[in-house]
Amino acid sequence: MSASTVLDHGGIASAQGSGRALRIWSLSEMRWATAALGLFVLGLATQLAGGPAWSWWTFYVACYVCGGWEPGLAGLVALREKTLDVDLLMVAAAIGAAAIGQVTDGALLIVIFATSGALEAFATARTEDSVRSLLDLAPETATRICADGESRVPAAELVVGDVVVVRPGERVPADATVIGGAGEVDQATITGEPLPVDKAVGDEVFAGTLNGTGMLRLRVDRRAEDSVVARIAALVDEAGQTKARTQLFIEKVEQWYSIGMVVVTLAVFTIPLLVGESLQRALLRAMTFMIVASPCAVVLATMPPLLAAIANAGRHGVLVKSAVVMERLGTITRVAFDKTGTLTRGTPELAEIRSVSDDYDTDETLRLAATAEHPSEHPLARAIVRAARDRGLQLPLVDDFTARPGRGVTACAEGRSIEVCSPSALAEPCAADTAAANAIVEFHARGQTVVVILIDARPAGVAAIRDQPRRDAAVAVSACEAVTGTAPVVLTGDSAVTARQLAAQVGITDVRAGLLPDDKVGAVHELQTAGADVAVVGDGINDAPALAVADVGIAMGGAGSDLTLQTADAVVIGDELTSVPTILDLARRARRIVIANLIIASAFIAVLAVWDLAGDLPLPLGVAGHEGSTIIVGLNGLRLLRRAAWRKASPVRCS
Structure with missing residues (x-):
């Protein structure tokens, strides 16, 4: 499902449907994996108890069907499109093991492979659900003020300019401006602010936030599909649809690697036959090599850490639009701040x-x-x-x-x-x-x-x-310098005297003032030419060109101009400037986990492949090592889903 689908069909409702579909899919995989495991246990118990061969073979074949039909079908579909899928190789290896009488080992491979696939689907669903849970906060109905009084209407039918009433304990139905009344609004789900915020006439409120005290009269500013909470759904969906540069590289290599692996597998099978080795032993060695050399763990090494970081950031009011952006954030070496509305x-x-x-x-x-x-x-x-x-x-x-x-x-x-x-x-x-x-x-x-x-x-x-200056500006500037290793710079259209005065207060010495929007673009190019990967942080329409040319553009405020939000690669929904160094540090942690995962996966493949070629690697051990490494890298990436990961990255150790 694309981001446009989210918005074209009412935003919130379709995104919720997508989340349910994803959960149903992961639940289906878990059921098939559980059935495969149960059948394997029954087959193994029958075999060890000395039952007739046909009985435990029946259990094992049923295990093959339950655990292998989905990846096998997916592999055949990919093969029709002239793509060699590692899922198909795994199923082929299991069938090959059964063909030489090693049906138990083949069934074990199917069970572990199905279980790791189900865990991957579950992890992906959990990652998306952690952000999509925000959508459940938006109320389905709203109290709209009409000429003849009040009426309850679906929140999706509200249009810009409608006046609604939100009473204590009710959730705000749309992004709106307070035109009457006052109250305390809990908007932690959107901005991450731990305490309720006082709202009075002229203040903006977000859809899905909770009105604690006082009755509010609101003028609707955005339709349901354009609200901040709907943009969260769209951005998360975009993130799931895009691939990081490392992932794209791995997928390109995977095709050639898989073809090469098949060629080597055939060589591992035929060469020993030519020198007199038995058919069964040669085939077993070849099947074992096919299993341990498959790049499943390498392919899985990249996306889980990046998507987990995106989900964690989304929970704390920072929307990162794609895995590519999260990867780029981990390489930023210079931060350029706008002054008015950003540092101030x-x-x-x-x-x-x-x-x-x-x-x-x-x-x-x-x-x-x-x-x-x-x-x-x-x-x-x-x-x-x-x-x-x-x-x-x-x-x-x-x-x-x-x-x-x-x-x-x-x-x-x-x-x-x-x-x-x-x-x-x-x-x-x-x-x-x-x-x-x-x-x-x-x-x-x-x-x-x-x-x-x-x-x-x-x-x-x-x-x-x-x-x-913002109350957290000095802390944010210091933290950005600590994370990137270089001092931030101020890019502003304000006068040099005013800009230097503000910069001195927040701890910045490199000030470039009196800049028009085109001049800011030139300043960013200058920093990039000097070898820096630049992140530009701004909030106004005049910052949009600089955000576009930067390696990463970060927009401050979910209520910012549409042009700025469209141009930016990441959006800080709240007004917490410390979220900027936090997301930079979190991205670096994700990048380190990706590198660690690639090392772990490559090491497992290298050791097991050499063991099989130079020695005598038992098939069950090869299966356990290969699938175990896949599970390890998958779970390692999900560490960034924990709230503790955000706290560790934050310069103020916020919750």
Whole structure:
């Protein structure tokens, strides 16, 4: 099933169906493997008890059928497409063993092979289920506000602009914006945040999250198939459909390897015959060689670790779009951060306000500035108003409010004329006031945005506003350097002074400022030319070109622009910047496990093949060694499904 199928058929519902189908398939394989094992035990018990040959042969043949029909059929289908499947080779080896009277050994091969295949299917189902379980959180119905009151409707029928009500204890039916009410929403399933988050008017909520307290009125922002939780399903499905570069290489080699293995097997069979060895012994040696030399474990070495890492990351709010991306993340040697909205919160805050008049102290200056700015929608205005409210200042009613784009605002309140504007809009009055001019120069030198407050046409105060760094920015930057071995870089369109000020706060010395989107692309190319594998972390549309040309593009925030989310290779749904070094470290762990698996698988094949060619390897031991190595590498890869793997990779040891 493709990702498009997930979305074209309602997103959530079809993805849930896919998960059920996968579980049914793995359950079927487990049943056939269990039946094969039971029949093998019955046959072995009958044989050891001295029963007639036809009785235990019947049990063994039934074991062959139960455990071998699925891989045999799959192998024949592949053979019709001119592809030599290792499953078919295993079944052929088992039949060959039975043909020379070693039916017990052949049945043992079938049992172990069927069991390892069932475990692989189960592991794959578990990996996908660990992320698809999020889909069960999305409610099937929603309470929609209509002209004649409320009505319960299927959540899949909600359209953008619909208004819904979510009461305490109910789950949010769609990605939406709060337009009324307030409450605490548990969104750990989407963002990984351990505590409920306060939600008020203007805040965004995600489908499937749980409203704890208070009633929320929401305006639907996305249809069900476009929600964050549906994107999780699509991305996980894409990950399962793609192959890592190592996997693709192995599959190319596998075909030639399998053909070569058949040729060598024929040689192992015919050459001893030519020098006088018995038919039975030569065939047994050839069948044993075919079994131990099959690359099952090598083929299985790559995908389980990468898919397990993808699933674990998905549980913690990081969506990695494919196994190829996870593999690339494990090779990143340089991280480039956007500034605004990535290293910073993206919300301006008042850093300092300084009174420059004896008639007004700092609080009074802030109170009057906030009074004038209160009707404004500008981000800087909201920062000033928020600061006044934080100090508990009461704002009077405003008369004659006027907003002048690019200059500022003016208003009348309490019989006074108040103006809040940029220094460039009032250059002469500020230049005449030494205290105001000095404050402006000082704040600009810090890389802060400056506004001037005039009361009755005279400067009364100067305010400095800045975009605050994220609380975890410094930790994330330090962790990225520890993981990659090189210091991160800042790529921003902001001024050099502002960018360096922020970079110094979070521990970055390499700052490239004043960049347009094309300039960011050039900066990424420059880093790549210097030999670095680059990951770019950004959140805005202007970051999309850089995300596209980077070795890996990482988008911050599940509510980011559609272009950014489409372009990015991975998406951090929450606002935890420490998820970036965590996923880099987890990818490195996955890469190490892949390498270890390849070494284990190759070592088993080499030792068993040499033993069979140079000595006398018993068929049961060869079967156990070959299938045992397959199971070992499969289970080794699934270690990354554990929550402990994410905690070990996290610089803050988050849960």
